Amino acid sequence: MKYSALSLLRAGLGGHKDWPRAWRDPDPKPHYDVIIIGGGGHGLTTAFYLAAVHGVRKVAVLERSWIGGGNTGRNTTIVRSNYRLPQLHALMELSLKRWEGMSDEINYNVMFSQRGALFLGHSDSDMLQLAQKGDAMRADGIDADLMTRDQVARLIPLLDVSSTARYPVQGGLIQRRGGTARHDAVAWGYARAADRLGVDIIQNCEVTGMDITGGRITGVQTSRGAIGADRVGIAVAGNSGRVAALADLRLPIESHLLQAFVSEPVKPMIDTVIMTQSLHCYISQSDKGEIVLGGDPDAYPTYSQRGAPHIIEKAAAEALALVPALSRLRMLRSWAGTTDMSFDGSPFIDATPVEGLYFNGGWCYGGFKATPGSGWLFAHLLARGESHPVAAPFRLDRFETGHTMDEPGVGPMPQNR
């Protein structure tokens, strides 16, 4: 059924008891044209665009647990394209443009709110870097505005911009088209939209092996039996190394963790996404009213989804110094997601040495914003067997050939990002 104001009214009159399930719960078929491993945002958008854009309808998405239960539901929901390198501009701007039309495209309200994503500058060198980044963005047609301290103070009245502040604010760079979205809705909306186009979304189905004959993939072994496929795409960021190991592949990725936490809900107090150039703390307020905070990655390989308290303490201290009014809030929850850390901070969307097996991963801690763009580009690769021009630089072998895309310029150690 199509969601609309009328369907909402009708269901409301019936006490909301007659909503049909949003997507089917099919058993796996013996064979598919394309199997996507991973039912997170990237896998689901890939399946949707395979069906909607490329006409590939015999598609299955295999999810080890449930839809939206992995990193799609563990991020801080920030969407932006304020990068510096042209390759990342192309990728993230393609994605941001898809965000802007997403709710209409999939007939599901993902509550995409372009409230502005602001990077604060705390020193002369911060402001220089922000100005350079803004120039680079505008040269590639992406919106960016440098702001003075007074302009920042008017935008975020609760920010401490005094000269005695722990982190003095000199100004900032805002991308007004940036913002936040409801992350669960992205997973559910694309699952429903893909399902309506005939994609089988198979939950509680863990891939345990890959059937490879003569260097070509013919299917996968799963906890629900063997499933054949002409092409297989891996989109399991966080567990990329483990799934790739099933095909004897070794990746330029380490799995680390990133924590986030939210406060009790309060009335609207921050209507912009606040990030900073010198600190690693980001602050936004969800539509429920919770203050959402994130900080540094824990900086060592782990699959535990359980971070250390000194990281939370640091992020909280920075947030309190920036917005002292947060000091009376109680934190409700903290959690961690497993991040697919690549060695230059940029992702991979590429074919693998196994014919018919394709890889999408290495999104570090920035995969959520790329969800629709990633799916758009991965679907192109899976349908046509060749990379979309925007995805072409994001190769798995770029470290061997020297074509790295190191946005922060910090070298090849994942824990330094």
Add this chain to the structure above:
Amino acid sequence: MMLIPCPHCGPRAHAEFTFDRPVEAITRPDETPDALVRNLFSRDNPRGPSRELWRHTYGCRSWITLTRDTATHAITDVRPVGADA
């Protein structure tokens, strides 16, 4: 929070330590370019025991190796660097 038993200082909070790399990624001057690229830029990335190079950066500043389970954070077999069998 992990408690890491430094071979020189005893058990200390992991906030005093910094992770450097898995032992598999330590490069040697006499490696071929292919081996160098492989060791620097690809990982086993196991879920389970991993042999790693850490540094007691905010303590005695010594380099140490240890075996750490990446799923449970259980730490065993901590040695001063160079004392690996």
